[in-house]
Amino acid sequence: MESSLLTQTIEFVFACGLFANAVLFIPQAREICKTKSSQGQSLLAFTGFNAIQLFTTLHACIHEDSILLIGSLLSLVTCGTVTFLIVLYKIRFRYKD
Numbered sequence: 001m002e003s004s005l006l007t008q009t010i011e012f013v014f015a016c017g018l019f020a021n022a023v024l025f026i027p028q029a030r031e032i033c034k035t036k037s038s039q040g041q042s043l044l045a046f047t048g049f050n051a052i053q054l055f056t057t058l059h060a061c062i063h064e065d066s067i068l069l070i071g072s073l074l075s076l077v078t079c080g081t082v083t084f085l086i087v088l089y090k091i092r093f094r095y096k097d
Helices: 005-023 026-035 044-064 064-094
Strands: none
Touching: 005 064, 026 064, 044 064
16 A cells, blocks of 8 residues: 555654654653752652553554554653652662761
């Protein structure tokens, strides 16, 4: 089946949106690393974001949607990094002498 220009454009914009979604987590990770604090970051919210990314990834696998799979995996990695840093610095703060 031949893809129309409209279909290709929509898929391109969708892929760019998925990439942008993953990139948007990077400033939060950088800020946590820079300040060595997770103050102001919601562990509950990022855990929820991770759950959404995980199920989006599984959905992409089931439906063999490579664009969605790559985008959701990128978001899962970047969001997962932020979540890991939040937990790490909350634990460090709790046990800080």
